[in-house]
Amino acid sequence: xxxxxxxxxxxxxxxxxxxxxxxxxxxxxxxxxxxxxxxxxxxxxxxxxxxxxxxxxxxxxxxxxxxxxxxxxxxxxxxxxxxxxxxxxxxxxxxxxxxxxxxxxxxxxxxxxxxxxxxxxxxxxxxxx
Amino acid sequence: xxxxxxxxxxxxxxxxxxxxxxxxxxxxxxxxxxxxxxxxxxxxxxxxxxxxxxxxxxxxxxxxxxxxxxxxxxxxxxxxxxxxxxxxxxxxxxxxxxxxxxxxxxxxxxxxxxxxxxxxxxxxxxxxxxxxxxxxxxxxxxxxxxxxxxxxxxxxxxxxxxxxxxxxxxxxxxxxxxxxxxxxxxxxxxxxxxxxxxxxxxxxxxxxxxxxxxxxxxxxxxxxxxxxxxxxxxxxxxxxxxxxxxxxxxxxxxxxxxxxxxxxxxxxxxxxxxxxxxxxxxxxxxxxxxxxxxxxxxxxxxxxxxxxxxxxxxxxxxxxxxxxxxxxxxxxxxxxxxxxxxxxxx
Numbered sequence: 001x002x003x004x005x006x007x008x009x010x011x012x013x014x015x016x017x018x019x020x021x022x023x024x025x026x027x028x029x030x031x032x033x034x035x036x037x038x039x040x041x042x043x044x045x046x047x048x049x050x051x052x053x054x055x056x057x058x059x060x061x062x063x064x065x066x067x068x069x070x071x072x073x074x075x076x077x078x079x080x081x082x083x084x085x086x087x088x089x090x091x092x093x094x095x096x097x098x099x100x101x102x103x104x105x106x107x108x109x110x111x112x113x114x115x116x117x118x119x120x121x122x123x124x125x126x127x128x129x
Numbered sequence: 130x131x132x133x134x135x136x137x138x139x140x141x142x143x144x145x146x147x148x149x150x151x152x153x154x155x156x157x158x159x160x161x162x163x164x165x166x167x168x169x170x171x172x173x174x175x176x177x178x179x180x181x182x183x184x185x186x187x188x189x190x191x192x193x194x195x196x197x198x199x200x201x202x203x204x205x206x207x208x209x210x211x212x213x214x215x216x217x218x219x220x221x222x223x224x225x226x227x228x229x230x231x232x233x234x235x236x237x238x239x240x241x242x243x244x245x246x247x248x249x250x251x252x253x254x255x256x257x258x259x260x261x262x263x264x265x266x267x268x269x270x271x272x273x274x275x276x277x278x279x280x281x282x283x284x285x286x287x288x289x290x291x292x293x294x295x296x297x298x299x300x301x302x303x304x305x306x307x308x309x310x311x312x313x314x315x316x317x318x319x320x321x322x323x324x325x326x327x328x329x330x331x332x333x334x335x336x337x338x339x340x341x342x343x344x345x346x347x348x349x350x351x352x353x354x355x356x357x358x359x360x361x362x363x364x365x366x367x368x369x370x371x372x373x374x375x376x377x378x379x380x381x382x383x384x385x386x387x388x389x390x391x392x393x394x395x396x397x398x399x400x401x402x403x404x405x406x407x408x409x410x411x412x413x414x415x416x417x418x419x420x421x422x423x424x425x426x427x428x429x430x431x432x433x434x435x436x437x438x439x440x441x442x443x444x445x446x447x448x449x450x451x452x453x454x455x456x457x458x459x460x461x462x463x464x465x466x467x468x469x470x471x472x473x474x475x
Contacts, residue, residue, distance in 0.1 A: 038334060039146040041426040042402045060452075062404050064145055064334060064426045067452060093144070 002031035002126065005097055010122035013071055016097060017116065020104075024079060027070065028101045029061060029092060032126040037063040040089040045081040045103060052076050052105070059102055061092065073116065076105035131333065134227035136163040138333050145334035149428045152302055152339055153469045156261035157331035158323045163227035166254050166310060167237065171246035174221045178213060181240060183358060183376055185368035189215035195286045195299055198366055199358045200236070201378025205385060206354040207361065209233050210346065212299060214288055222295070224256075224308075226348050255316035259328060260306035260339070262469060265298075267326045268307055271319070280307065301336065303343025303467045341425050341434060344396060344463025350407055351394070351422040351436050359385055360438065362394035362463070390441055396463040397421065397435040398473060399449065401456045405435035410450040411458075413443045421449060429466045430475065436463065 004010070009017045014033035018026040034040070044060040052058050052072035059070035059081075081103045085091060092100035117125065130137050138160075141148060151157045169177065178186040184198035194215050200208045209229040214222040225233045234250065241248050259268050269277040276291045280298075283289060285305075288297030294311040311319065324330060337347070344362075346352055352361035359367065359382060367382060368374070399405050405424025412418055419439030427434045439447065439460070448455045465473050 038141060039144050041146075041404065044402070062426075064338065064404075065140070067404065090144075090146075 002035055003097070004030065004032070004119050004123050004126065006119045008097070008119060009116040010119065010125075011071070011073055011116060012125065013069075015070060015073065017073055023107065023110075025073070025076065025105045025107060026101050027073070027103055027105065028096055029068075029070065030122070030126070031096045033068070034093050034096045034100070037061065037068060038065045039063055040092045043085040043089045043092070043102070045083075045085065046078050048078050048081060050078045051108075052078065061089070061102070070102060072105060074105070075108040077108065078103055079106045080104040133333060134163055134230070136227060138163065140334040141332040142330040145332065145338070146428045148329060148331040148335035149338050151329040152261045152304055152331060152335065153429060153466070154262070156259060156264040156267050156306070156328040157335065158320060158328045159258040159260070159331050159336055160255070160316070160320070161258045161308070162255040162313070162316065164256055165225045165227055165230040165233065166251040166256065167223045167225065167234065168249040168251060169221045169223065169237075169241065169246055170219060170249060171241075171244065172219050173244040174219060174246055177241055177244050177246055178221060179374060180376055181237065182213065183367045183378060183382075185371075185374060186213060186215075186221075187374075188368070189213070191215070191287070192217060193283075193287045193289050195288060195297060199352075199363060200233070201358070201376070201382070202354060203377060203381060205357040205378040205381035207348070207352045207356060207358060207363075208236055208354060210348050210352070210363075214295075214297065216290070228349055251310070253313060254310045255313040256308060256310045257316060257319060257323075258300055258302075258306065258308045259323060260300045260302040260304045261328075262305060264304070264306035264328065267328050268309075268323065270326050271322045301343075301345060302339035303345070303464055304339070304469070338425050338428055341423055341436070342427050342429055342464065342466035344436070344465060346436070347423055356438070357382060357385060357390075360390045360392040360394065362436070392419070392438050393441050393443070394422075395437055395439055395443060395460040396465060396473075397424070397437050397447070397449065397458040398430070398461055398465070398475070399433035399435070399451075399456060399458045402432075403451045403454075403456055404433045405449060405451065405458070411437050411439055412448040412450070412455065413440055414447070415442070417442065419443065419447070427465060430471055430473065432475070434465050
């Protein structure tokens with residue numbers, strides 16, 4: 001059974017989001033997603049400073065099996081990327097909610113996260129496959 | 130788990146890449162019981178296989194020896210690829226793909242009845258492939274000393290009947306090892322014994338990356354009924370000599386050979402950090418297009434490799450359309466890796 005921490009928000013496209021005290025959003029992919037993708041081999045990250053529209057593809061995680069886009073959940077600016085993933089994409093497999101974080105975004109506007117799922121709702125989604 | 134020709138099969142038990150490295154560096158075991166084992170029994174079996182197989186069954190002179198071959202239709206298209214084992218003069222064994230089982234049995238059966246042969250599908254047998262540089266010796270530790278010495282003395286591409294088991298020194302990984310056909314009821318115990326002897330459980334995912342590094346075709350991806358062996362990197366398996374052997378597909382292949390193939394199979398090494406996948410478009414400089422037939426990430430080379438069908442004039446480099454971008458790839462002659470060593474200059 002994959003881990004779904006209760007204190008995070010989730011998307012239908014299997015990203016997790018953690019809102020930090022300063023309003024920055026950290027994003028990665030869920031344990032369920034990394035299990036489904038299998039061994040990750042490449043991660044393509046955006047430039048820091050890039051502006052993203054809500055729903056825009058902003059990173060790619062690629063496993064032996066498949067490539068998968070990461071989407072910006074809200075309109076935002078990229079403020080940090082996990083540069084360690086370039087050399088060690090397997091961090092996403094090993095620690096998807098910790099050392100496997102992918103990028104940090106600064107939202108352009110407040111309170112635009114209404115489409116996000118709670119851990120409970122995401123669990124239902126993940127169980128459906 | 131994934132559905133594979135009607136079989137529920139694990140893609141990986143844990144990390145597919147670790148499973149891959151285990152086979153390159155030590156030993157791994159694959160459950161390949163989905164492969165279809167068919168025994169052909171009767172006095173005219175050689176005559177049948179001489180007609181059905183593009184490779185020459187006459188090359189099998191010693192009981193236990195094995196032959197890799199394509200089975201062709203009249204147009205020279207590949208119905209399936211298989212291994213044929215010579216067990217006795219009136220008993221040959223074929224191992225064919227799971228995905229092609231029904232049409233293979235129908236095709237072989239139609240030709241076998243004319244020669245009064247019996248076709249026996251061995252659903253009672255499981256098959257485990259134990260592969261890697263330490264595979265043979267670790268397998269041998271589980272056998273009686275007599276059986277161990279019999280299997281350790283097998284030459285490559287030879288097998289031996291050991292009681293109810295048939296053990297062959299064959300595989301689909303580019304490493305040494307055995308493929309063991311045994312009563313299905315014995316398989317779990319052998320699997321657990323192998324695990325205890327240090328042989329890692331491996332799934333379909335590692336099997337695919339290993340066979341691709343070894344430059345081996347996958348039926349349905351790299352060749353099928355609409356492609357012939359000459360353009361699929363399998364010319365070495367077609368025995369045109371002796372000229373009087375009239376195998377099915379021969380006439381078509383001779384025409385193709387005389388005219389020259391329009392396509393060839395090449396290996397690809399992608400020069401960027403992305404992964405080749407089947408059906409991606411290959412663009413050849415000077416015009417023409419091809420297609421990636423198999424692509425993956427090579428754990429041994431730490432980059433993406435693939436097999437592609439391309440125009441015959443294709444040179445040393447091509448562009449591949451990967452997720453909307455044109456990326457450069459080098460064309461190489463497979464295999465990419467054999468016996469744990471990279472064979473490609475990066």
